[in-house]
Amino acid sequence: MSISLLLEMAASTNPERTALVSGEIRLTAAELSELADGGAGVIAAAGTSHVAYVGLGGAMLPLLLFSSARAGAAFTPLNYRLSADGLRELIDRLPQPLVVADAEYCDVVAGAGKQVITSDDFIAAARTAEPAAEFPDPEDVGVVLFTSGTTSRPKAVELTHNNLTSYITGTVEFDGAEPDDAALICVPPYHIAGVSAALSNLYAGRKMVYLPQFDPSEWVRLVRDEGVTSATVVPTMLDRIVSALDSEPVALPTLRNLAYGGSKVALPLVRKALGLLPDVGFVNAYGLTETSSTIAVLTPDDHREALASTDVRVTRRLGSVGQPVPGVELQIRDDSGQVVGPGETGELFVRGEQVSGRYAEIGSVLDADGWFPTKDVAWLDEEGYLFIGGRSDDTIIRGGENIAPAEIEDVLVEHPHVHDCAVVGPDDPQWGQIIVAVVVPAAGADPDPDELREHVRSQLRGSRTPDRVVFRDELPTNATGKVLRRELVQELTATN
Template sequence: MSISLLLEMAVSSNPDRTALVSGEMRLTTTELSSLADGGAGVVASTGASHVVYVGLGGAMLPLLLFSAAKAGIPVTPLNYRLSGDGLRELIDRLPQPLVVADADYRDVVEGTGKKVISSDEFLAAARTAEPVAEFPDPEDVGVVLFTSGTTSRPKAVELTHNNLTSYITGTVEFDSAEPGDAALICVPPYHIAGVSAALSNLYAGRKMVYLPQFDAAEWVRLVRDEGVTSATVVPTMLDRIVTALESDAVSLPTLRTLAYGGSKVPLPLVRKALALLPEVGFVNAYGLTETSSTIAVLTPDDHRAALSATDDAGLRRLGSVGKPVPGIEVQIRGEDGTVLGPGETGELFVRGDQVSGRYAEIGSVLDADGWFPTKDVAMLDEDGYLFIGGRSDDTIIRGGENIAPAEIEDVLVEHPAVRDCAVVGPEDPQWGQIIVAVVVAADGAEPEPDELREHVRAQLRGSRTPDRVVFRDELPTNATGKVLRRELIAELTAENGAHARSAK
């Protein structure tokens, strides 16, 4: 199945339903489909082999997803926060692209030698262009997304139409939404969550309400004014929403489901959100770009059960990402490749039709049996709940001992004086790496480093105690809330170098 067919199914089921709201724009499913047909005509007329989008998203993301699909070529939303050089480097890696850019970013991508038009120009042309409506081969690449590249050169993940639609049809029931259901979308267009939100909500028959630039107060207003019933946020957004609701306790009577994901969310924040919104069903969604979005879910019932649990295993489950979604198989493997049992920690491997595991310029990294190595450290408990312990690349090797930062972070963040934290391992001539805890203090708190070190020592082995504790006003993160650990290590290394020079 191609993603084009998802739109056609939505039109055939309910042609007059409001498909999306983006600022002043409101489109029915029929209007979105007609615009996509015209957009495909615009794309085809340029002879492009690829569509690139640089902008905030909103209505442009679903429009370009379906326009490119109906023209039979892939689309790539790019991170508009990148520098001009960064954007041009990625654009140059894509074959014969048509670049569509929001007005604020058009100047940044001009001069690339590629065909560039503004989003407004594309929208206007799509209204009058000769329509095109192809249904690509399911094995054709539909979407290419670049990984964040926080530790290396960004990789271009190729997702086929079959990968994307397998995820949608495997996890969403067609036209299952109630007539008044609405989803608030504020995740970035260049993230897999943004792509899957456009596809899954359309397929479910849910109105999509876009908030291209996140603001907690505006998020609350849209939930109330548009009767939003479900929303997805990343950790930094959830933190700001909780802060806004704490300062102005408004009710959100229509909101039934709030999903969070993109990176690990501190448990104190989850518990606070659950307390503030007791009528809302919380969902922790875990997935990767290479897996076409979510591969495991901690459901609202799981959240409630973990909160009320009296045993340690049940209480810990609030920190899990739940169980695999239908169609996904998981394995935990040791360093020698053997499959590990419950309670054993290793690398997470996943398999299923929604899993791509293929990169442009590299090819497939699936093993002979179709398993994808996620590079995430993970563990399955006795009941099949999946726990993610961070990236294997983040492992700190101190004096020959492997130490997972997440193990220390989970303890530190429970200290009442800690709002957020990240543990990193800068190089050290004696130990190879040392453990440095970078802490954001809770509002009004001024914890002592030794107090936090003792807090960790009391709950973990002495070798897990941070060698140093430093404080920051905030942690550097990307748009999905992932901590940019390399930036922290670079800062700490530079500071150490400066101290060494000043001591001479």
């Protein structure tokens, strides 16, 4: 199945339903489909097979996603936060793209030697262009996304139409939403969560309400004014929403589900959110760009059961990412490649129709049996709940012993004087690497480094005790809330 068919199904089934709201733009499913046909005509007339987008998203994301598909072109939303040089470097890696850019980013991409059109001009042209509509081969590349590149050169992940639609049809009931259902979308357009949100909500028949620039007060206002029933946020957004609701409680009667993901969320924050919004069903969604979005989910019932239980085997599931979605298989393998049993830690491998594992310029990294190496350290419990221990690249090797930062972070963040933390391993001439805990203190707290070190020592082996504790007002993160550990290591190395 192609992405194009998802929109055709939605427009044919319920054409007058409001499909999206983005600022002053409000489009029904039929209007979005008609505009996408015109957008496909604009792309076809440009004679290109690839469309790049630089901008905040909103209505432009679903419009360009479906316009590109209907023109038989691949679509790449780019990180608008990058420098001009960074953007041009990525654009240069795409095959003769048409670049669509919001007005404020046109100067950034100008001079790259590519066709450039503003978002407003694209919409205007789409309204009058000769329509084009085709259904690409399911194995054609539909979307190319660049990984965040927090530790290396960004890779260009190729997702086929089949990868993306397999995820949607396997996890979403077509037209299964209630007539008044609305989803608030504020994840970045260049992240897989932004792409999957556009596809899944349209397929479900849910109105999409876009908030291109996140602000907790505006988020709360849109939930109330647009009758939002579901939303997806990254951890940094959840933290700010919880802080806003904690300082000024606001009733959100329509909100039924709130999904969070993109990076690890501290358990104290999850517990506080559950307490502030007891009638909301929380969902922890874990996935990767290479897997077309979510591969495991901790459901609202899982959250409630873990929070209420006195059984440690159940309560610890609040720190898991749940169980695999339909159609996805999981394996945990040790360093020798052998599959390990429940409770044993290793690297997570995944397999399924939604899994791409293919990169431009590199090719497929799937093994002979179709398994994708995620590079995430993980383990499964007896009931199949998945626990993520961080990236294998983050492992600290101190004195020849492998240490997972997440193990220490999970203990540190439970201290009442700690709001957030990250554990990294700068180089050290004696130990190879040392353990440094970078701590964001809780509001009004003045933590004692030795007290925090003792807190860790009391719960973990002595070798896990941080060699140093340093304090920061905030941790450097990317748009999805992932801590930029490389920046911390560079900063710590420079101050030694």
